[in-house]
Amino acid sequence: MAILYQHKIQEQLRFIGKKANRPFISWSEEIDHVDPVYFFSLGQACSFRQRFYWSDRTNETVYVGLGCTYIIETEEKEQRFRTVETEWKRWMEQTASYSNGTDAVPIIFGGFSFDPFKPRTEKWRAFPHAKMIVPTVLLSLKNGKATLTVTMRSEQNEEIIKKIGMLIRLLYQEQKQQTSSLPPLITYKEVQKEEWFDAVKKTIENIRKGKFDKVVLAREARLSFADAIDPSVVLQQLREQQPFSYIFAFEQEGQCFIGASPEQLVKKEKDTCYSICLAGSIRRGKTLQEDEQLGKWLMNDEKNLREHQFVVQMIKEAIEAVCKRVQIPSSPQLLKLQHIQHLYTPVIGEKCRAASVLSIVEQMHPTPALGGTPREKAIKEIREAEPLDRGWYAAPIGWMDAEGNGEFAVAIRSGLLQGKEASIFAGCGVVGDSDPMSEYEETKVKFTPMLSALGVERDE
């Protein structure tokens, strides 16, 4: 059965490759439901050197990409969002689409660095300031349907067609490929902890002097394991442990940026756009009663409410600038995640005039949940005071289609897997009445989702 299916798809791809009158073809077909993490894991067996994974907070849209047919990559600092958009439009014109009755449309997926003006360190060598890709094979799970989309050159594509054949065979063969397990932890190190504390103290002083209102400062923990970490296993863990988060992974050159973020930056669906304000945090309680007390405390804590309000203010203005009507509740709700609770305000903008989701991302990044207020001053302070190269941490990651619809999350609760080693990242919103020790504790809680996904339990 698997073999028959494999041949059928290969024949179709060869056929449309021949008849296409454009340099690229994009072909889609509805397929039987497959497990997206399993699909991701097969990328390795079929030697696709680039993989990505995306599922939204509601698990309504899942995208898994294998291989890379077209890369839009830039080291530009000011123009990076626009360059991606222009290149994407230009590329789409060279592509003939065959949707075979599906509602699939080609997408690009990728991300950006947090601050293109901060010098890049060796750690983030493989991650440029902007990189979005058109995958060779895309699995989309949407509205209960699974669709396979193959995008490739219309000529000289036999090698790719063979790889796709192998993928289909493995996907539908009865005996599933073995999954690996998580390797034991060898070392755990909080990187430049003292320097980070100093930065927090200095920033609090500067805020009290009136230099700025809020600055988010992040830090890193570095882990080493007995063996290489398999991103598929981490994805599986994240999926089980963080059901209300965006689960994402972007792998290239054997390095994988991965995480489970609760924070939507923006979603654009025709002329409606959505965003959420997320800032202000407290851990989950050990008992139901403690959990409720902590939640209640958070909802009434002035420091956290202020931290949250800066985000609401900025996102409201950004959405108002592109939408005719904006719906936004006047006070935050509580968002309870597996390890942490947050203040949360959803935003909906109607009659959106923006040309694309990416143009809104450009306006919004970074919100004061990741940067600070006023924005430019806060970014400069982070650049100078924070002892960390954030790379893609805390930056936009997501997808866009040819119409400019799409969704981006903020890549927090994330880490970079590099063979046997991993870096994980966490930040916190520093305001005038921040207490350095509580902020430190907060970042520790924010490390927990990635730590648990890596199989590391640290109860200090």
Ligand SMILES: C=C(O[C@H]1C=CC=C(C(=O)O)[C@@H]1O)C(=O)O
């Ligand atoms: C910067 C992070 O979280 C942000 C999002 C929610 C709550 C935050 C806070 O309370 O400080 C942060 O602004 C992170 O998780 O690394």
Ligand SMILES: [Mg+2]
């Ligand atoms: Mg905070």
